[in-house]
Amino acid sequence: MDNNERQSSLNNTLCGRLLVEELVRCGVMDFVIAPGSRSTPIVEAIVRHPVATLHVVVDERSAAFFALGYGRRQRTPAVMVTTSGSAIGHALPAIMEADQSDVPMIVISADRPVELRHSGANQTYEQVGIFSGRVRWQLDLPCPTQYTVFEPLLMSIGQAVANSAHGPVHLNMQFRKPLGPVDIDDLAALCLSVDQGVFDRPAMARWLDTQEPFCRWYPSARAALLRGNTDVSEVLALAQRGMLLIGGLDDDEGRAKAHELAMTLGWPVWADITSGLRGTLDGAHLGLLDAALSGSDGLWSETPDVVLRVGGTIVSERVQRWASTASLAMVAVTPRGRRHDPFHGVTHQVATSLTDFGTILSSRQLNTHLSSGWTRLCERLRGHGLDVKASIVEHGGTDSRVALRLFEELPSEVAIWVASSMPIRLLDTFGFEPRVARDLTASRGVSGIDGMFA
Template identity: 35%
Template sequence: MNAATPSQALARVLVDELVRCGMTDACLSPGSRSAPVAMALEENAGIRVHVVHDERSASFLALGIGKTSRRPAGLLSTSGTAAANFHPAVLEAHHARVPLVVLTADRPPELRHTAANQTTYQTKLYGDAVRWFVEIGPPEDLPGAAAYWRSTVARAYGAATCSPAGPVHLNISFRDPLVPVDGPGWDQPLEGRPGDVPWCRVEDPAHAPSEQVVEELGARIEATVRGVVVVGDCNIEPGPLLDLAEAAAWPVLAEPTSNARCGENAISTFDALLRNDTFAAGHRPDVVLQI
């Protein structure tokens, strides 16, 4: 891997590491400050690029890709108010636990608070709605720069996919995003790990319940006749849950976006049934398993 300019070096390393981590799709809304990353995305054969000029539409496309694939899509914007248009989708991803990697291009720090064009304060723009925020400063040809960029990207991807999954935000500063490609070149090595593996892996901490908890839950289910499984908007494989409901002969009350409204135990009209006070009072469960 080579690069003619610092901006090109950072962009190519960032995209290459995202692909190594498992990213296959990226949605971008074009702009000048984000141009190096946009071009790096287009150059990389390992990623599908979806160009959407409206930032809000692009963000919800990325959200949908994350919901269906269970892997984060990239979401790229230029600097300024463009990044603010991602906020509704970031909030949706936060609450629905959908992995998402938000990449916002930014002006360099020295242009902040100076009334510079297309410049606003993008640091922690999405507040507590992201699993992790990191600011990558303007690229400089220094030893260890590529290793820092790769480890940061790998950590961000891991934060987006580890339980609970959700959005992460990388704010990336560029001083000269559209300088000529015939620059002096980049002296430091840019290559990643051999074998196209990520620079580092972030392991999801074990969230499986203990054996004792599983045994207690199994005994409770076995002893309960009037139980119900409630599934909200989530991003899970419903098979084991539906098998459990069938074995226990419990109804499944699942939201349309849960991917669990199927099988003989699923009741699609439960909201209408529960609005009837007589029905609700006569079918009050003893155990509710909520997902």
């Protein structure tokens, strides 16, 4: 086996091990296997795992109904694993029943690499979307390579388990030959053999050092804030360098609840320009955090230990990247559990309204006394942000100065619609007026420039 072939075997083996390990950590213990060669990395990981239970069912249709029966009886999903080609098609009747009856079920289909699709290659069919309209969630995962980042895979597995609570989900996983396996038992050693910097990333280091899921998913505020080892309020109470991030908010009720939450916590807070709260949070507000981070590499190493994130999309890529390196936890609260986490830093995802979350959280004992070092750093961030803004005002380009001039001189009662790309980024970076609330809106879902004058 040459170096390239060994690397492919390493990549596939690691992908399978990460998949099975995270499924088990998320409470999924039973795996129903319909044998086939392309699923070797997954099956090898199941066989090796000390807790996973393996059920071998030769016929794919029977295997799918076995998984369906398990989910119906236990109200927790079993995982059906198939090889590529027509194998996955035999799961359709069971998927239809799981869909109609809201039965928990996870189907994982191994697949050939994307370059073999539509080429006439043996045992290759368009498996992506084969159950569209019948599954609660689906994802096509690319072939693992030496450049694969582990965090998105682990986050996707937790998301699949969460979405399977009331019906089937489908993961399609591509593998390129040679399929492996590689005889390395220790998972951390296997990770290091593919990525030498894995322990330098807080989220992966935390995952490898514990037996906790990469991210815990909660269907409600009550589930997230129940007393116990995974109580979100207990996580928040650990904060010595806590920070509140407020994303986009569309209505006055959400803004009022976010403002109330900020006052309850007393933590440093940063509000996105589309939150409507940018200038209303007084001394605790790091309004120019994006500007501060853009002007100093040294401040990137000083990160929060616990982040609570509420609201929708955040414009600033810098702020999101910085917050995602929180050393202990990042808690995200969104009404329908929608992810706003492009850097995969969230450790606790709560699907609930700000109203419900704030109501239950207010009855818990929280740590509002943060470390003095963190308080001093936040003061430095505020000061540095003001310095960067002053420099832009004096020496910046025309676009920056025009955007700021308009933002600061338009009456506060005027509603502002901001175009995508640079206009919204410039205002998010430098638009901050103490004690002034701005009604500002932008299309940041997919950032289209169309419809501006519709």
